[in-house]
Amino acid sequence: MQRLAGSQPRTEPPPFPRKPFASAPPPRNKARHHGTPHPRRYRGPRAVTTSTHPSTPTAIERELVTLLGAEAVLPGSTRAYLSDATESRNLRGRADAVALPADPAGVAQVVRWCYDHDVAVVPRGGGTGFTGGAVPDGGVVLGLERLRAVRSLEPELWRAAVDAGVPTAVLRRRARESGLMFPPDPGAAEQSQIGGNIATNAGGPHAFKYGVTGVWVTGLEVVLAPGELVTVGGPVRKDVAGYDLKSLLIGSEGTLGIVTGAWLKLTPAPEAAYPVAAFHDSIESGCAAVRSVYESGLVVAALEYLDEGSVRAAAGAFPGDGPAGAKFLLIAEADGSAEEAGRVRAELLEVLGAGSAAVYAPTEPRAVADLWRWRDGVSIAVTGQRGGKVSEDIVVPVDRLAEAIGGTLEIGARHGLEACSWGHAGDGNLHSTFLIDPAEPDEVERAEHAAEELFALAGRLGGSVSGEHGVGLVKRGALVRQWDPAAIAMHEAVKRTFDPKGLLNPGKKLPRATE
Ligand SMILES: Cc1cc2nc3c(=O)[nH]c(=O)nc-3n(C[C@H](O)[C@H](O)[C@H](O)COP(=O)(O)OP(=O)(O)OC[C@H]3O[C@@H](n4cnc5c(N)ncnc54)[C@H](O)[C@@H]3O)c2cc1C
Numbered sequence: 001m002q003r004l005a006g007s008q009p010r011t012e013p014p015p016f017p018r019k020p021f022a023s024a025p026p027p028r029n030k031a032r033h034h035g036t037p038h039p040r041r042y043r044g045p046r047a048v049t050t051s052t053h054p055s056t057p058t059a060i061e062r063e064l065v066t067l068l069g070a071e072a073v074l075p076g077s078t079r080a081y082l083s084d085a086t087e088s089r090n091l092r093g094r095a096d097a098v099a100l101p102a103d104p105a106g107v108a109q110v111v112r113w114c115y116d117h118d119v120a121v122v123p124r125g126g127g128t129g130f131t132g133g134a135v136p137d138g139g140v141v142l143g144l145e146r147l148r149a150v151r152s153l154e155p156e157l158w159r160a161a162v163d164a165g166v167p168t169a170v171l172r173r174r175a176r177e178s179g180l181m182f183p184p185d186p187g188a189a190e191q192s193q194i195g196g197n198i199a200t201n202a203g204g205p206h207a208f209k210y211g212v213t214g215v216w217v218t219g220l221e222v223v224l225a226p227g228e229l230v231t232v233g234g235p236v237r238k239d240v241a242g243y244d245l246k247s248l249l250i251g252s253e254g255t256l257g258i259v260t261g262a263w264l265k266l267t268p269a270p271e272a273a274y275p276v277a278a279f280h281d282s283i284e285s286g287c288a289a290v291r292s293v294y295e296s297g298l299v300v301a302a303l304e305y306l307d308e309g310s311v312r313a314a315a316g317a318f319p320g321d322g323p324a325g326a327k328f329l330l331i332a333e334a335d336g337s338a339e340e341a342g343r344v345r346a347e348l349l350e351v352l353g354a355g356s357a358a359v360y361a362p363t364e365p366r367a368v369a370d371l372w373r374w375r376d377g378v379s380i381a382v383t384g385q386r387g388g389k390v391s392e393d394i395v396v397p398v399d400r401l402a403e404a405i406g407g408t409l410e411i412g413a414r415h416g417l418e419a420c421s422w423g424h425a426g427d428g429n430l431h432s433t434f435l436i437d438p439a440e441p442d443e444v445e446r447a448e449h450a451a452e453e454l455f456a457l458a459g460r461l462g463g464s465v466s467g468e469h470g471v472g473l474v475k476r477g478a479l480v481r482q483w484d485p486a487a488i489a490m491h492e493a494v495k496r497t498f499d500p501k502g503l504l505n506p507g508k509k510l511p512r513a514t515e
Contacts, residue, residue, distance in 0.1 A: 088438060104260035112227025203427070208302050225503070274345040393430065
């Protein structure tokens with residue numbers, strides 16, 4: 001392992017290094033805070049008026065300016081805050097105002113004001129989500145982008161405390177400079193934020209060995225309704241004292257609370273990482289290789305795949321040699337000390353070499369980084385094929401992967417759509433994708449129907465509608481397919497408890513689409 005750099009002696013365990021928290025103003029009307037027992041569908045702001053004229057600030061904007069200052073408020077029509085990565089399937093929302101508070105106290109003030117005035121509040125990180133989770137349907141978009149401080153990084157204790165708005169790549173680089181690693185690596189790391197990753201419990205290629213974001217979170221600073229800044233957990237690595245509220249908030253997609261900061265675990269960075277990319281002639285051969293890796297007992301850091309259509313879409317930028325017309329590409333990575341990574345790589349070459357058509361296995365750090373950069377660009381390359389895509393991250397038991405990959409192609413063909421998939425083979429997590437021209441409403445509609453069939457396929461194969469992107473807007477209601485009624489009722493009860501007025505990211509993550 002590399003030596004940890006930058007260690008500094010400390011004498012006492014640190015509290016969360018939070019900026020001073022000025023308490024939020026008291027609620028104007030307490031009765032309203034407790035008087036609505038059930039969430040209801042958000043139907044627009046009450047008691048405040050909005051304006052459709054772009055140059056006239058709405059009443060909501062004016063109130064937010066009073067709370068936060070003019071530099072922290074943008075018109076609701078500001079396009080950059082109305083969509084996320086689902087824009088390539090034509091999803092775009094509307095908002096009454098955009099609030100960009102500078103600190104957790106400001107976040108609490110916005111939530112307090114919104115709760116007091118029955119205005120929806122839609123938290124927004126980097127806007128890279130694939131489910132429309134950050135796409136508003138009226139109300140206030142609450143951007144976390146100004147909360148950008150790495151509050152502390154303690155290499156000697158393998159931990160960090162960060163603001164929610166820190167971009168994923170910034171934290172990963174900072175950890176790396178100290179010989180450490182923050183393992184979660186969702187593909188759009190320069191834009192996505194730690195808060196967004198926590199809100200979606202994001203994964204990534206290396207989640208196969210290291211787990212999803214939640215594994216690395218030991219504590220959260222979060223604003224709960226009606227505007228309370230609270231902490232759950234902290235720098236402790238184990239804590240079983242209460243119900244696991246931290247885990248309930250992780251992956252809650254902004255529907256239970258707004259993350260303003262987090263305590264995170266780090267781990268020593270592996271000294272070496274060696275990917276082995278093996279091309280196959282068929283889906284069956286590629287999926288058999290996935291199974292062979294499992295059976296070999298090798299602990300690999302990542303086990304990724306691309307099917308034929310995905311390889312074709314990204315082939316032009318592939319950083320090595322590969323056979324033309326490959327039907328499947330599997331990328332496994334060995335990591336650890338140089339000796340360990342080298343040993344696993346050698347065994348991987350044997351396991352994957354056997355049934356494959358060709359192998360590309362770089363060892364130079366630059367070539368390794370190029371391969372992963374290429375892998376991160378697959379989603380964009382696929383989108384570039386026709387200008388848009390409807391892509392869903394279904395997950396199935398790993399032994400059903402070949403059926404899910406083949407099933408994706410069949411569904412596409414039935415709807416007259418070009419289809420492909422890629423994703424995290426080791427976790428059985430596909431990005432099943434239908435290519436569309438967003439300007440063709442008929443295609444978009446057919447792709448949405450195809451997505452419904454995908455969810456049914458995931459269910460039939462014993463899987464789930466989302467392995468890492470969440471439910472957001474585009475999969476609302478899909479949970480009824482896979483959960484018992486009692487579990488659905490519990491899901492709804494949790495939402496009511498955290499958000500009695502139903503104002504936190506309304507319309508998202510709904511287990512049934514009846515509202
Ligand atoms: C090219 C590309 C590759 C990707 N690869 C992966 C991948 O490998 N694995 C993966 O899991 N995802 C991947 N994603 C999806 C996306 O990057 C992740 O879901 C990411 O974690 C979203 O973070 P964000 O900051 O952009 O959140 P946003 O898109 O802004 O928001 C996502 C959801 O979280 C909520 N939210 C955001 N911030 C907060 C907060 N502070 N408190 C409470 N709620 C909040 C929003 O309301 C919304 O519901 C990829 C996306 C792209 C475009």
